[in-house]
Amino acid sequence: MKAYKFRLYPSAEQERKLNEQLELCRHLYNGLLEQRITAHKMGKKIGYVKQANELPELRREMEDYREIHSQVLQDVAKRVDRAYQNFYRRVKEKKTGKMQKAGFPRFKPMTRYRSLTYTQSGFHLLENGHLKLSKIGELRMFMHREIEGEFKTLNISHDSTGKWYASFSVMPGKVANVSEETGKSVGIDAGLLHLTTMSDGTVIEPPHFLMKSERRITKAQRNLSRKVRGSRNRRKYRVRVARAYEKVKNQREDFAHKLSNEIVQNNDLIVFENLNIRSMVKNHHLAKSIADASWNTLVQYTIYKAESAGKLVVSVDPGYTSRTCSNCGYEKESLKLSERTFHCDSCGYEIDRDLNAAINIHNLGLIKVGRGTPEVTPVEISALPARATLIGEAGSPVP
Numbered sequence: 001m002k003a004y005k006f007r008l009y010p011s012a013e014q015e016r017k018l019n020e021q022l023e024l025c026r027h028l029y030n031g032l033l034e035q036r037i038t039a040h041k042m043g044k045k046i047g048y049v050k051q052a053n054e055l056p057e058l059r060r061e062m063e064d065y066r067e068i069h070s071q072v073l074q075d076v077a078k079r080v081d082r083a084y085q086n087f088y089r090r091v092k093e094k095k096t097g098k099m100q101k102a103g104f105p106r107f108k109p110m111t112r113y114r115s116l117t118y119t120q121s122g123f124h125l126l127e128n129g130h131l132k133l134s135k136i137g138e139l140r141m142f143m144h145r146e147i148e149g150e151f152k153t154l155n156i157s158h159d160s161t162g163k164w165y166a167s168f169s170v171m172p173g174k175v176a177n178v179s180e181e182t183g184k185s186v187g188i189d190a191g192l193l194h195l196t197t198m199s200d201g202t203v204i205e206p207p208h209f210l211m212k213s214e215r216r217i218t219k220a221q222r223n224l225s226r227k228v229r230g231s232r233n234r235r236k237y238r239v240r241v242a243r244a245y246e247k248v249k250n251q252r253e254d255f256a257h258k259l260s261n262e263i264v265q266n267n268d269l270i271v272f273e274n275l276n277i278r279s280m281v282k283n284h285h286l287a288k289s290i291a292d293a294s295w296n297t298l299v300q301y302t303i304y305k306a307e308s309a310g311k312l313v314v315s316v317d318p319g320y321t322s323r324t325c326s327n328c329g330y331e332k333e334s335l336k337l338s339e340r341t342f343h344c345d346s347c348g349y350e351i352d353r354d355l356n357a358a359i360n361i362h363n364l365g366l367i368k369v370g371r372g373t374p375e376v377t378p379v380e381i382s383a384l385p386a387r388a389t390l391i392g393e394a395g396s397p398v399p
């Protein structure tokens with residue numbers, strides 16, 4: 001499933017209706033939860049089917065609920081059901097020691113109930129790119145890219161800053177773009193902080209505005225921390241921080257979309273470093289976590305685009321990619337973060353640190369898919385320990 005998220009611009013009246021529906025759905029959610037708890041206390045069990053079957057009656061009895069699309073109401077019952085399923089799963093995991101606390105499903109306060117879901121119908125896209133919602137009307141939408149595939153669900157949500165969004169989940173159909181075979185492959189190094197270096201020597205810097213927005217977050221957060229707890233000022237600044245985060249998130253997603261498009265279009269095989277191993281060595285600086293998050297987004301997008309384009313994504317262990325010579329395979333004891341140039345003590349090769357890593361990543365990926373490079377002789381391949389991990393066909397989850 002692919003997800004497409006677009007900003008919505010409801011009119012004041014539409015926003016009022018949306019908020020009203022959210023509030024009604026939240027009451028319904030809490031009511032359904034209450035019903036299950038009460039039944040449980042009396043030794044009975046109520047499941048999704050029974051609760052969903054009661055919804056038409058609710059619509060007959062309470063006029064307000066008639067103003068909400070029936071699927072949206074059914075989805076509320078599904079949410080309660082999912083909360084229960086997750087709870088049971090956690091109880092099980094607790095028994096096997098995987099989980100500390102099971103955490104019973106909780107009643108939702110307003111701040112934690114922020115979206116409505118249309119599961120199949122009740123919405124459609126208009127010619128002008130706007131969105132028609134049953135019972136709400138035609139909403140202005142900023143559709144910054146085409147949707148390809150078959151609609152599954154639509155989620156209407158708003159964030160803490162009051163912005164509204166429409167997220168479509170789409171089953172990529174046959175219309176999905178199958179890019180031509182290029183005969184090319186690439187290794188990609190996440191580099192320090194922001195720079196992305198490709199094994200062919202391309203260096204990609206995120207757009208300037210993105211870095212500017214990220215700096216704004218740091219500043220906004222510093223301002224927030226100086227405000228007195230519980231004060232009006234503090235509330236104001238909290239909204240500012242939330243806005244800054246939201247903006248960066250959107251810009252980052254946009255950037256990742258463009259970059260992943262390019263990567264998938266230009267290559268048949270794409271090699272990344274394994275993220276999970278990477279995150280184990282991560283520190284807790286804000287800038288670093290932002291960089292990691294962008295990296296995650298880029299990898300996720302590349303994986304799903306590669307899947308619909310019929311291309312392959314492979315991940316490799318990042319452990320030795322920085323300090324191995326991409327020319328002769330010699331492994332340095334260590335390489336300081338400040339050393340921007342890799343200098344090989346064995347063959348004298350000198351190369352940019354990130355490019356060296358990207359080439360190693362690429363080579364490990366090629367070996368893993370059984371396409372060793374001409375630059376590396378078989379003896380040297382066997383000297384390289386099996387550090388590459390094939391994550392299977394593109395699209396399978398990163399291990």
Ligand SMILES: [Zn+2]
Pocket residue numbers: 325326327328329330344345346347348349
């Ligand atoms: Zn060397």
